[in-house]
Amino acid sequence: MNRCSFVLNGAPVTVTAMPMRRLLDVLREDLGATGSKEGCGEGECGACTVRIDGEAVNSCLIPVCQVEGARVQTVEGLAQDGRLHPVQQAFLVHGGAQCGICTPGFVVAAAALLDGNPHPTPAEVREALAGNLCRCTGYQKIIDAVVAALAPEAPAAGGAV
Amino acid sequence: MTMISSAAPVLQPRTVAEAVDLRTRHPEAVVIAGGTDIMVYLESGTLNPPAFLNLRGVAALRGVERDGDGGVRIGALTTHTDLIRSPLLAAYPALTEACRTVGAVQIQNRGTLGGNIVNASPAGDTLPVLLALDAEFLLTGPAGTRTVPAAAFWTGYRRMDLARDELLTAVLLPAPHPDDRAHFRKVGTRQAQSISKVVLGARLRLTGGVVSEARVAFGSVGPVPLRCPRTEEALIGAALSGADLSADLAAALAAALAADIAPIDDVRSTAAYRRAVALRTLQGFLASC
Numbered sequence: 001m002n003r004c005s006f007v008l009n010g011a012p013v014t015v016t017a018m019p020m021r022r023l024l025d026v027l028r029e030d031l032g033a034t035g036s037k038e039g040c041g042e043g044e045c046g047a048c049t050v051r052i053d054g055e056a057v058n059s060c061l062i063p064v065c066q067v068e069g070a071r072v073q074t075v076e077g078l079a080q081d082g083r084l085h086p087v088q089q090a091f092l093v094h095g096g097a098q099c100g101i102c103t104p105g106f107v108v109a110a111a112a113l114l115d116g117n118p119h120p121t122p123a124e125v126r127e128a129l130a131g132n133l134c135r136c137t138g139y140q141k142i143i144d145a146v147v148a149a150l151a152p153e154a155p156a157a158g159g160a161v
Numbered sequence: 162m163t164m165i166s167s168a169a170p171v172l173q174p175r176t177v178a179e180a181v182d183l184r185t186r187h188p189e190a191v192v193i194a195g196g197t198d199i200m201v202y203l204e205s206g207t208l209n210p211p212a213f214l215n216l217r218g219v220a221a222l223r224g225v226e227r228d229g230d231g232g233v234r235i236g237a238l239t240t241h242t243d244l245i246r247s248p249l250l251a252a253y254p255a256l257t258e259a260c261r262t263v264g265a266v267q268i269q270n271r272g273t274l275g276g277n278i279v280n281a282s283p284a285g286d287t288l289p290v291l292l293a294l295d296a297e298f299l300l301t302g303p304a305g306t307r308t309v310p311a312a313a314f315w316t317g318y319r320r321m322d323l324a325r326d327e328l329l330t331a332v333l334l335p336a337p338h339p340d341d342r343a344h345f346r347k348v349g350t351r352q353a354q355s356i357s358k359v360v361l362g363a364r365l366r367l368t369g370g371v372v373s374e375a376r377v378a379f380g381s382v383g384p385v386p387l388r389c390p391r392t393e394e395a396l397i398g399a400a401l402s403g404a405d406l407s408a409d410l411a412a413a414l415a416a417a418l419a420a421d422i423a424p425i426d427d428v429r430s431t432a433a434y435r436r437a438v439a440l441r442t443l444q445g446f447l448a449s450c
Contacts, residue, residue: 002171019171020203020213042201043268044354055242055270061200062271063193065171066217109266130353131265 006067008033009077019065024048026064027074035075035104039133046132049105050074056112058131075104078111086149087111096145098136106132110146122147167203171213177301180219181328185303188325190214194238197264197272198280222275222330225249231336237275237329241287242266244274253294253334255343255362259287262345265353275329281319281385288315288386289362290345292378294334302327315385340366340373344446348438350429357381358430361442365396365450372399377443382422382435389421392443401450415440 005014008031015030027033027050039045041060048059051073078085087110090096097103106129113120113128120128125146134142172190174180183190190212193199202208216222222238225247233249241260244250250257263269263277263286277285278298288311296311303326315321323329337343343364349355359381366374375396377389395417399410406414424435 018168019215020167020169022200022204041204043197043264046265046267049267056267057271058197058267060204061196061268063171063196063200063213063215065173065215066196112266127261127353128266131267133354 002065004064004068006069007071009073015064017064020063022060023050023062023064023067023072024059027059027072033074033076036108037101037104039101039105044133045102046105046109047102049108049132051108051112054112054115056109056128056131073108075108078107085111087114087146090145090149091142094141094145094148096137096142098134102132102134102136106134106142110149113146114149119150167209167213169210169212171215173215173218175218175220177219177221177330180214180216180222181301181303183214184328185326187212187214192216192279192328194273194276195240195271197268198276216328223273228333233334235274235332235334237278237331238273239275240271240273241269241277245269252337253343255345255364256287256290256294256334258345259290259347259360259362262286262347262349262352274332278314278332279321279323279329281315281321283318283383283385284357284360284381285386286347286357286360286380289360289378289380290343291332291362292386292388293343293362293364293376295376297333298329299331299333300324300327301330306330308333312388315387318384338366340368342367342450344449346442346445348442356429359424359435359438359442361439361446363443363446365401365446367401367450370400370402372396372401377418377421379422379439381429382424382439384423387422389418391417391421401447406444406447411444414443418443 001016002019003016015026017026027036036050036059037047039047043058043061049056050059052070087107109129109132125143172183174183191210192214194216222236224236226234228234241263244260245257277287291311297308298314300307309322341364346361347357348359349357362378364376365372375393377392380386395413418440424432426432
């Protein structure tokens with residue numbers, strides 16, 4: 001067992017875990033942050049998407065020893081001061097979720113896109129979300145939600161890690 | 162599904178020298194870089210080594226720099242996203258296009274070029290492009306560093322010219338030639354997250370509209386990513402004008418390619434489909450020249 005310290009949603013945390021333990025398991029089981037979901041467990045579905053130092057990654061493919069000193073953001077860290085992230089608000093308004101298990105991964109991946117590229121084209125939105133699978137919505141409402149989150153009247157994106 | 166509980170220790174070098182030293186002393190350790198393949202093997206239970214060697218902390222292995230005669234040197238730990246964003250890679254669009262088809266953004270942010278090379282999958286997306294660009298690999302071990310051309314690196318299914326005490330540290334790409342046209346084409350079930358059925362990397366040097374140098378490389382059509390020497394030979398001297406190929410050249414290319422590749426039937430596709438599509442992807446490239 002090793003000690004590993006990182007910053008989770010702005011707060012420093014230290015865990016004692018086997019170094020190859022998956023970040024996803026550390027988040028869900030050791031730290032109680034159950035927003036990140038496990039779908040496939042092999043990097044195909046994106047349900048476990050979190051941000052490490054700002055970049056969207058699959059937390060099922062990250063051994064915890066590789067996040068020492070890093071900034072990790074999960075879906076729990078998107079809302080700020082009780083206010084939803086613009087992407088979350090847009091998913092709510094546009095019905096971008098049905099069963100919901102893929103939703104945390106989608107909103108984290110979309111938030112990562114918008115921080116790096118505030119005005120993506122619809123094609124760029126589709127490319128950025130291509131690693132997130134949804135078996136309910138057919139994707140159109142999800143794309144609509146992310147595109148809507150970019151609209152000029154949308155509140156400025158917050159929650160950057 | 163949360164079955165990963167490997168208690169194996171993880172060696173954590175910070176410098177290339179430390180990494181090589183640990184590799185030499187722990188040849189039984191499995192090297193992990195971005196983890197996008199290793200973690201899948203670990204979860205599936207196909208991997209249970211006594212130790213891991215984590216290269217993520219070796220900052221000197223990550224990044225792109227200009228090299229010697231106008232080429233570039235790419236650190237083995239450079240991620241696909243790093244390559245897509247690198248201004249130095251703008252001169253090698255076939256490689257950055259290949260990087261954009263590796264998994265999806267989450268995988269590209271983590272997976273590394275060196276990992277794609279030493280995972281040694283015949284379907285590795287970047288590998289035919291590395292062959293087409295005449296890439297060279299730097300392998301560092303206790304006796305120093307040696308250079309191996311990509312074309313000589315993969316020696317059999319998941320086998321490569323890499324000793325147990327060596328690490329792949331960098332990839333060298335020669336300077337792009339102004340008369341060269343390079344091409345990447347992947348055929349899979351969808352644009353993202355698919356493992357290729359056929360993947361093409363090719364480069365032609367056109368001198369006055371005539372092919373003076375040819376590289377044609379495919380993945381997923383044999384046990385290794387492979388060059389197609391007969392096809393390359395058949396292309397030398399061909400006049401490409403964007404119009405249809407002459408019937409003689411088209412027939413010669415089809416015969417040469419059929420002899421160069423050795424696809425199989427598997428879960429992703431059939432040998433017959435792969436043969437037909439490999440030829441079509443090559444014809445498509447030639448028609449665009």
